[in-house]
Amino acid sequence: MTVRRIVRAGFAAVLVFGILGVAFVVQAADVTMTGSTTVLPIAQAVAEGLIGQIDVEVSGGGSSVGVAALIDGTTMIANHSRAMKGSEYEKAVANEVYPFTFQVANDAISVVVHPSNSVEDLTLEQLKSIYEGSITNWNQVGGTNAPITIVSRDTSSGTYETWETIVMMGADVDEGAIYTTSNADVANEVSNNTYAIGYVGIAYVTPQLKALTVGGKGASIETAINFSYPIARPLFMSTNGFPSGSVLEVILFVLSDAGQRIVQDVGYAPIRVLP
Amino acid sequence: MSREKEEAEAPMIDLRPLRPVGSRGLLRLVRKHWDRPVFFSLASISIVALGLIVYFIFREAIPLFREVQVADFFGSQWRPTSQVARFGAMPMIVGSALVTVGALGIAIPLGFASATFIAEVAPGFLKDVAKSVLELLAGIPSVVYGFFGLAVVAPFLQGWLHLATGRTALTASIILAIMALPTIASLAEDALTAVPIAYREASAAVGATRWQTIWRVTIPAAFSGLIGAVILGLGRAVGETMAVLMVAGNSPQITASFLKPVRTLTSGIALEMGETAFGSTHDHALFALGALLLLITLAMNWAAEGFRGRLARKHGR
Numbered sequence: 001m002t003v004r005r006i007v008r009a010g011f012a013a014v015l016v017f018g019i020l021g022v023a024f025v026v027q028a029a030d031v032t033m034t035g036s037t038t039v040l041p042i043a044q045a046v047a048e049g050l051i052g053q054i055d056v057e058v059s060g061g062g063s064s065v066g067v068a069a070l071i072d073g074t075t076m077i078a079n080h081s082r083a084m085k086g087s088e089y090e091k092a093v094a095n096e097v098y099p100f101t102f103q104v105a106n107d108a109i110s111v112v113v114h115p116s117n118s119v120e121d122l123t124l125e126q127l128k129s130i131y132e133g134s135i136t137n138w139n140q141v142g143g144t145n146a147p148i149t150i151v152s153r154d155t156s157s158g159t160y161e162t163w164e165t166i167v168m169m170g171a172d173v174d175e176g177a178i179y180t181t182s183n184a185d186v187a188n189e190v191s192n193n194t195y196a197i198g199y200v201g202i203a204y205v206t207p208q209l210k211a212l213t214v215g216g217k218g219a220s221i222e223t224a225i226n227f228s229y230p231i232a233r234p235l236f237m238s239t240n241g242f243p244s245g246s247v248l249e250v251i252l253f254v255l256s257d258a259g260q261r262i263v264q265d266v267g268y269a270p271i272r273v274l275p
Numbered sequence: 276m277s278r279e280k281e282e283a284e285a286p287m288i289d290l291r292p293l294r295p296v297g298s299r300g301l302l303r304l305v306r307k308h309w310d311r312p313v314f315f316s317l318a319s320i321s322i323v324a325l326g327l328i329v330y331f332i333f334r335e336a337i338p339l340f341r342e343v344q345v346a347d348f349f350g351s352q353w354r355p356t357s358q359v360a361r362f363g364a365m366p367m368i369v370g371s372a373l374v375t376v377g378a379l380g381i382a383i384p385l386g387f388a389s390a391t392f393i394a395e396v397a398p399g400f401l402k403d404v405a406k407s408v409l410e411l412l413a414g415i416p417s418v419v420y421g422f423f424g425l426a427v428v429a430p431f432l433q434g435w436l437h438l439a440t441g442r443t444a445l446t447a448s449i450i451l452a453i454m455a456l457p458t459i460a461s462l463a464e465d466a467l468t469a470v471p472i473a474y475r476e477a478s479a480a481v482g483a484t485r486w487q488t489i490w491r492v493t494i495p496a497a498f499s500g501l502i503g504a505v506i507l508g509l510g511r512a513v514g515e516t517m518a519v520l521m522v523a524g525n526s527p528q529i530t531a532s533f534l535k536p537v538r539t540l541t542s543g544i545a546l547e548m549g550e551t552a553f554g555s556t557h558d559h560a561l562f563a564l565g566a567l568l569l570l571i572t573l574a575m576n577w578a579a580e581g582f583r584g585r586l587a588r589k590h591g592r
Contacts, residue, residue, distance in 0.1 A: 012312040016323055155356045155547055156549035175528040178440055179538070180525070181520065192433075195439055
């Protein structure tokens with residue numbers, strides 16, 4: 001009688017933990033890529049270019065998401081629009097992940113406003129003051145009498161990190177700012193809001209937005225390649241160790257002329273002048 | 276007794292025990308001895324899962340308080356990536372409260388009114404149509420509501436009220452109200468329909484009008500069910516992440532104004548979840564927000580059940 005009871009209880013326990021334990025989904029893709037939403041258009045175009053040869057699965061989420069995923073082992077390629085931090089390298093090594101970084105493109109962060117806004121140019125200092133909250137009205141920077149609505153990115157964004165380093169220089173963005181989750185979201189808000197100012201990668205500048213010059217310099221492919229535009233930055237893809245197999249093929253494709261032409265088509269600057 | 280009388284007196288339900296198939300073999304053994312363990316284990320899966328979730332969230336949240344004082348955690352500055360990192364959750368608590376109050380303020384009157392209409396006033400075909408529409412509304416995914424809020428409600432509010440931005444607590448409240456409305460209306464309608472028809476008949480018998488009956492007899496009689504509907508609607512509003520993330524503006528500021536962007540506990544976690552490397556202080560802080568959310572939900576449910584119980588006893592249902 002007791003043996004039966006034990007066996008029954010054991011069966012119950014096995015059933016419970018067996019059902020709870022079955023939660024693993026097999027990755028179907030050959031190569032997984034995740035991370036920066038700035039690099040995302042490049043990644044998607046590359047995936048499209050490799051249809052039929054390699055199955056590439058692409059997702060966004062921000063540079064920090066990509067790097068964290070590489071460290072956790074849940075992705076093969078991490079896309080990021082900022083350099084990896086020291087703390088991230090430490091965590092990676094602690095996890096026996098040894099990141100190998102490739103620069104795959106150059107990007108400029110464009111400052112955008114609504115097309116009806118009369119302002120044409122802002123200096124880095126003015127941008128910092130606006131985002132800190134010390135300048136609150138457009139007429140303080142040469143526009144009409146209207147309040148400034150600041151649009152910023154969430155903290156997992158590489159675009160935000162670059163903005164924080166180059167423009168904010170460590171100062172905090174005003175807490176009354178709108179925080180959005182992607183380049184497209186910033187573009188959406190700024191194109192619908194006459195008071196708004198925001199920052200996006202140049203690939204996301206549409207006719208519904210007006211790009212300002214920063215200190216007289218406009219954001220473009222040329223000024224991004226030679227870094228004469230102040231808010232310019234390189235874009236990266238990182239792998240765990242030097243890549244091999246399908247992952248290596250993807251990286252080589254991105255760095256090839258064909259891949260760099262894709263980078264240019266998508267709206268970013270290639271890493272070298274193409275023939 | 277004659278045959279006819281025997282048949283008339285035989286019970287209408289066959290109470291004889293079912294004969295199991297394969298009555299001598301393994302199947303009989305299984306049915307007789309294993310049914311209880313199987314059902315018990317299946318039922319306990321949800322409890323075990325809940326227990327594990329609570330355990331893991333608190334396990335990751337507690338380490339935060341080695342580095343941040345509890346008082347600082349309820350401070351007014353949320354700046355996790357600053358030079359001097361601050362993890363004050365108050366802006367998000369206030370944001371959640373504001374958006375939830377706003378949502379319920381819209382959804383409860385509308386929901387109860389819809390429920391009353393469907394249960395008491397609507398003619399047959401309209402009743403079915405209205406109920407189907409409610410089911411449909413309840414089935415729409417939250418990201419679709421968020422998209423609708425972003426594309427339609429936010430620009431409309433910005434234009435109409437001349438706001439700095441359409442992404443405000445009010446926008447989030449409106450969207451949440453639309454999401455909670457089917458839940459509240461559906462459950463309230465069930466509660467009202469469950470009131471025995473004898474109550475309404477008795478009320479009519481003493482000369483009450485239809486409105487007097489609804490207001491003074493049916494609704495009080497259905498009170499505990501109505502409170503249950505509110506609790507579920509409240510739960511939906513507090514727990515909603517995607518729609519709020521898209522339309523509320525996500526500003527970590529403490530404000531009592533519905534016309535300013537706010538950040539809630541749920542969207543605060545979703546917004547920064549990707550940034551955190553496992554084990555960092557920021558990571559622990561986000562888990563602490565999750566733990567806070569859990570505690571608030573538990574406290575809410577507990578208080579609401581207690582309230583419901585008292586009212587049920589008071590109103591005799």
